[in-house]
Amino acid sequence: MAPTANADIDPGPVSVVRPAGGQAYPIVASSPHSGRNYRGEFENLTHHELGVLRRSEDAYVDQLIEGIPELGIPTVAANFPRVFVDVNRAAGELDPGMYSDRVRAELIRDSRRTASGLGVIPRISADGRPLYGRRLKFAEAERRLKRCYWPYHDALTALVDETRTRFGAAVLLDVHSMPHQSARGADIVLGDRFGQSCDPRVSDLIEARFREQGFVTVRNTPYAGGHTTASYGRPESGVHAIQIEVNRSLYLDENRVQPTAGLDRLRGEFCQLISVIREPLTACLPTS
Template sequence: MTAFPSPVNIQWPDEWRIPFVFSSPHSGRNYPADFIQSSMLTFGKLRQSEDFLVDELFASAPLCGAPLLCATFPRAYCDANREAFELDPLMYSTPLPDYALTASPRLASGIGTIPRVVGAGQEIYAGKLDFREAQKRIHECYFPYHHALRQLLEEGVRKFGFIYLLDCHSMPATACGEGRGKSGLRGARPDIILGNRYGTSCGAPLFNNILTRLENLGYRIGLNTPYAGGFITAHYGRPDHNIHALQIEINRGLYMDQHRLAPTDGFPRLKNNISRFIDGLGAEYSSLLTA
């Protein structure tokens, strides 16, 4: 297989004015031709696990003064929101090295660093992979993404004394969980789920501020269930080291046709609301300094 070109894209603001980093690890849509050919799924099926256009939804982040880091490689090819070598041994034709993590709830579901399935359990490959292929994807895609993210967070801490990481995702419209609206009453499926690893990955002021802002925009918000935050949130969220991480999951039913993989009329409305949300965070981030 040929080398993967430009696995990450950092959209920089003219001036980094606010202590935020936005990341979108699952919106990549550069599918290598040989990967498509190696799969027994159609191209449309392969894209079912993609966080469709989440990078576009958060495109206003640089305009508001914060960098936006995006993976260009697809999640079905390599998942940056996992441990580096979180690999299913049954997928490979040879034994895995001792340093590989070969048992986890995510692996049991088929969604390790090199996923076995997309969507509702649809197998990607007809046969087994060579471990060298996994190594190649991890070294060419996974490590560059985390190197870029780590550098952004370290630079943010040097610049501001602290940094807030918002890890941006989308979830199926049928995702379970319960949302609460502006009234505080619980009800139907959430529009957005916030994950802070049950209070460990970010300070309460950041979490509560974002919760209130999104509720004021009219969205039903779920808290940690079923998405409490993946590897990125858990690994980088270190409030005691002045790095606060929060995962944001957006219901795909708000903005896209999940069968046709196309934006709906809700896309521009949601994108505008996210822009208002980011702009408001930037204007009042000083209120979070006690986080």
């Protein structure tokens, strides 16, 4: 059974929310994997039910960060599902074996993620099931990149560049969620690519605040950051990117992919964290 629509109005590929009173701090928050609009041609390409596909989402992370614009910080979120296009991959992380026609070699960027079926156009779902019963035409991949991947990164790049220009520096909080079984006992995993994508003072401040809130917080294990932190994080140029992974068991029934009472609580705690760190974080940033 193919997925069914779960939205009456197409929200477009990307949602950008700017603070009503204008941006007040050099921070941007993003949610690349919480999209849940499965409508369109994807419905006719996969035979999996919606419940199977949704287990690949960082479900409802967009709702975890939805109060942040009220604190003077813009947000960007993908509305399309991760199994359709994964924007936390490089555009060239394409698996040529997925396509019935030839893919130009210069477009391909080999990676372990692509080989495992989790490239920019995923071949498998989160539980390892093949998404398609046949090979696709490469034009399908190109359409997805044009309609989803590039609009998301164009929006995120614009926000980060605007922030850096206005404040002299920018911090990107790239927010994700992780399965409970892969969290290794952590509530929060911060990924700064072992200090390469973010000034240690920024990572230290965020880590300390999460711990003060009572969260078991670790850094870079098992998630050190993906394409977004690697490509946007340029501390030497004033742009700091850190990935924030939240244990799904804190707010989600993972089997049903339905929020629990923990969602409202965690949303409040997220806003509290941002409200506490936004000024000291601004003060500690070296500006260019």
